[in-house]
Amino acid sequence: MLAAAALVLLGPSVAPTAAAPPSSAGGSVAGRTVRAIAPADQDAAFAKRRQDAETKGLIDADGRVTGSQRLGLRGWPHDDTGYAIRPRDLAFLGLTWQQVEWWRRYQAPLGTNPRQFKDMSSDLFKALCSACERPQDYDVRLQGSWAFFFSGRHKNFPTEAELAGQPAALERLRTWMGSTPPDERPARRPFETLYKLGALDEKGLPVGPSDGDFHIASDVMVAEARQKWDELKDAGKLSDEDIRKGFIHQKYHFVNRTAVREAFPKLEKWAVAWKEKLGRGVAPSLFPSSGPPDKTQVGNGVSTHFRDSDWIVKFSPAR
Template sequence: MSASLFNVLCSACERPQDYDVRLQGSWAFFFSGRHKDFPTEQDLAGQPVAQARFQEWMGSTPLAERPARRPFDALHKLGMLDGNGKPFGPSDGDFHISSDVMVAEARAKWDELKSAGELSDVDIRNGFVHRKYSFINRTAVREAFPDLEKWSTVWEERLGRPIAPSLFPSSGPPDKSQEGNGVSTHYRDSDWVVTNPPKH
């Protein structure tokens, strides 16, 4: 998977160090961030399938001995329903790609789409750099790097879960640990760094 990703990102590039890729989210760290609590019986009210699976899983385990955070794929495996009454799908795979080279290409595509009036109101409202999450506009990235979109689709089908690549400048996502709920994906020594495997 990582080999095919780097082939898409820089198959002929002379400076692979310009591309930093890291896994984020629960599929890298098993548990979700602290903003996603472990479900309780109350959360599953009116959902008999999820309640039965939860009971089989947790039994009489006291609240204090249960996980504090939501494990990878937990809501999907429980068969829990979202606010619209639809089952939660598998947890997605978050790839954070940091590259000034790619950001410059995405910016050129953004300017082109904006000049042609081909950006949606939502895109324009969120801006080139997303106001809340700080990733580069997904429409600009999709249009600038169609092979990355194809790569995501291929691996979504193979793994049976959404694959979500997000683009950031080479400095990586900003440190937001002192803002809001304190959830931040800025660079850490504990990050799961994706490397380009050597060619044999």
């Protein structure tokens, strides 16, 4: 259903051509000159913007908006280079000032309202531990653009060159950004950018709404999942892909999803139910209690290790 809706956004004249890979080359798109730009992490203008934003206290050393959940407030949304969300961005993304305030006050991640988020969180803890006599055994944190407003540095803001094969998405980008020079645009994608553009993924399929990512850290759950993994493996019920990736994913370090799904059917049921209610995927990932490892010095530096600025989902008694 979501894919069909995205196809309507694209319009009947758009052929399913996947987005081109990022490029720093310039050229002409539909008769207009596209200026060559460096990748965001190498762009001098972005580097200066980030330095200025850090100096002013708008973002922290990790590129996150300053503030804290403990105080119940954080600053206006900026990306990790200091780009501040503007009214035109909110209008294009279909976000209201009220939604931004809920986000700033940790009352609801983007794409939800406070009532939904409270109910979803309560239902999650019921799925994890029923009466939850020891809620401290379950550390739950939000990840992704619904929690941070912008995607990480591995998801740069799209350019005209990258959307050259997608006329409808390209025109929407131009309508949104107008004549704004590339180095005055966001460096990263705000929440649901590709979905709102009506863009296509690398397989030529419409990009859907952003998922809601939950990171669950619990040694108790990991032990149960390990037991289920061993049972499934002994019974020959794991796929070749499961075996190849292992119990702990080698790249992303979460516990095997098949083992988690089989060990915790209530968690799977919770995710499916809230996907239907929100109209977006809900993606729980399981880690040991120490959380994901710190990978800031590995590869592109994207890391979801525990930080003081994380959005922690609080346990509340069942409603």
